[in-house]
Structures are given as C-alpha cells and as structure tokens.
Amino acid sequence: MQFVNVAAVEGKINPLIPHTAELIVGAIAFTLLFLTLRKFVTPMFEKAFTERTNAIQGGIERAEKAQLEAQRALAQYTEQLSKAQSEAQSLREEARVQGASIIEDLRAKAQEEAARITATAHASIEAERQAAITSLRSEVGALAVELASKIVGEALDDHARQSRVVDRFLEDFENSK
C-alpha cells in the first residue's frame, strides 16, 4: 500500500526536472543580487582596499622620508658640532696668543714706564743736585768770602777777584774730596 503510494508520487516527481517558475525567479533573484552587489558593495570594498593600501604605502614612504631627513639632520648637526669645536679650538688658540701678546705689551709698557719714572727721578735728582750745588756754591762762596773777608779784612772787595778765589777754592775742595 505504502510502496504503491510512494511509487506513484515518485513517478510524478523527478527532482531533476526544473520548474519554469523557479527558473525564472532564480534568474531574477540572482541577477538582482548581482546588480546590487556590483553597484553598492564591491566598489566600496575595493575603495576601502585601495585606500588602505595607499595609507600603508604612504605611511611607509612618510616613515622613510622622515628617517632620511633625520639622518641628514644628524649629519648636519654632527658637522656643525665638529665645526664649532674646531672654531672654539682656534678661538682658544687665538685668545691664548692674544693674551700672551697683551701680557708682553703690558710688561714692555710697564718696563718702559718704570724706566721713564726712573729717568725722571734721576733727572730731577740731578737737577736738584745741580740746584743744590749751585746754591751751595753761591752760599758757600758767599759764606767763605764773608768769612775770609772777615779774616783778611777789606782786601777782597773786588767781586771778580772774589769769585775767582772762590772757584779756585771750590775746585781745590772738590779735588781734595
């Protein structure tokens, strides 16, 4: 009974025979989905993929550029540093030389000044000595004459004779000294 029933149904239904309505609907559904996905979905995903690739590549490029720049800056700084060091070195050297010359100059100037002061002192001493000698000579002369005249009287009034006598006296005095 059951067998007959199933056989009857089986005979009517062959699962390999398509239904026209399903064929049409299937084609419509698939086309609809295809058009929707192609229009709205795949371009957006492709866009995201492209942007992501660009972002990653751009990032790498930016990083490389930054690294190059950093290396260049480092080289520049190193160069500047060494330049500055050598400059400082030369400045120090120059300063040392200059300092030495300044000291030398000062010393020379001081010596010169000392010499000048010494000379001035000598000169003034000499002048004072001369002045003293002169004044002494005249005073001593006058005193001697006065003394002599007192001793020998009025004989030596004449001035010329006076001074001649005094000079001779002083010369003798100096020579004896």
Added chain:
Amino acid sequence: MRVQLLSEAQGEGFVPPSSGDFELPPIFGENALTTKPIFLLFLSVILISAFFILASRKAAVVPSKLQFAGESVYGFVRNGLARDVIGHEFLRFVPYLFTLFTFILVNNVFGIVPLLQFPTMSRISFPYILALSVYLVFHYVGIRKQGAFKYFKEIMFMPGVPKAAYILITPLEILTFFVVRPLTLALRLFANMFAGHLLLLVFILGGEHLLQGVIGLKLISPFAFGIGIVLTFFEFMVQCLQAYIFTLLAALYIAGALADEH
C-alpha cells in the same frame, strides 16, 4: 506535509522521506510563486544585500567589526578565489564570483537555519540557472578574448596533441566544455543539498516516529536525534564546501577561457 497526509491515511506506518518532500505547496493559495524555496531565495537576496551594503557603506580605512566581517568574506572570494585562480584580469570577475559564492552559501545554509530549514539549492532549477550563467560567462569571456574561431578551434583541437589523438580527444573535449561542465556544476550542488536534506529528514522524522512507538522504540529515538544533530554540523560543512567548490570551478572555467592555451 505529504508525510503527514500519508501517515494519517496509513496510521502507524513510517513513510521514508523522498523527493516528494522537496515539492512544497504554495504558501498563499495556488500561486506557484509563493512557495518556500522562492520565499527563501528572495530572503537570501535581501539578507545578503542588506548585510554587505551595511558592511561596505563606510568603506573606512580602519574597519568596524561589521565592515571587517564583510571584508573578510569579500577578501576571501576576491583574493582566495578570483585573484589566485584567474590572475591579473581577475578584478572584473570579482562581483560575479562574489555574488555566486554568497548566494549559494546563504541559500545552502538555510538548510540548517531553524524555522527555515530548507536548502534552496536542493531545488534543481536554481543550480541549473547558476550553472547556465557560468556556462554563458566563461564561453562569452573566451570568445571575447580569443575570437570565436580560435576559441572553438582550441577547444576542439587542443594544441600540442598528436593528430591521431584528435579522434579520441575532440569528442571528449566538446562534451566536456559544452555538456559535462555545466551539468556537473549544477548536479553536484543540487545532489549534495538534496541528499543532505534527505539525510536530515530521515534521522529527524525517524526519531520523531520512534518517539510515537512503543517504549523500546522511544528509547532509541534520542540516538536518531543525536545523529541528526551530528549530521547538521556535517551538513553545515558540506554547504560551505559546495558554495566554495561551485565558485572555485566557475573561476577555473573563466581562467581557462582567458588563458591562451588550454
């Protein structure tokens, strides 16, 4: 539905599931366009469109979870299938292959989704239509790429083969390219879904039937349900695999048509 009718008519006798179980009556009246498979088909179109439109709408460089999920599926078809199989011209076939894969996958998985539980592709009309589209696409691509004459000549007289061998090879090649390829493509998908659904029906309806029997049979029924559950997982694997295989073969046929030599 038929099972119920027959069971009522015959009392206790178990009616094994058959191809009749795939002939579902219209949901609304007599309209042949309101059957469950057709409803599922459009549901799949709506689900796939909605999911991927939402996932791809922003197309952000740093994806959200939803976009990442959508991109994973898209990337799988785009890179794993289209690019690796077709090569440098793959990009213009991606929308087609992507549609094929998602359409078949979702309709297959309907077979184990609670409440829906019917693999749409177990209705032969749909695999036929999909195989027909692959058939048209790969022949069209081949003719556009190489010219009709050269394309058919290379199919019929494969270069680099001894002349005598053409007696054997030419009929085989013609059969392969124009009959076997589209037919196997459709039948493989259909038969897997058909058989899988039938298998689930056997164990689940069988378990249900055993439950109505005497006490001894009632004790056996959990095993039938258990096997039904294990087979559900197995079916999920088969459903994914079949969607993949269908798309892979479509990509391979397109790649073959694009290549200068077969």
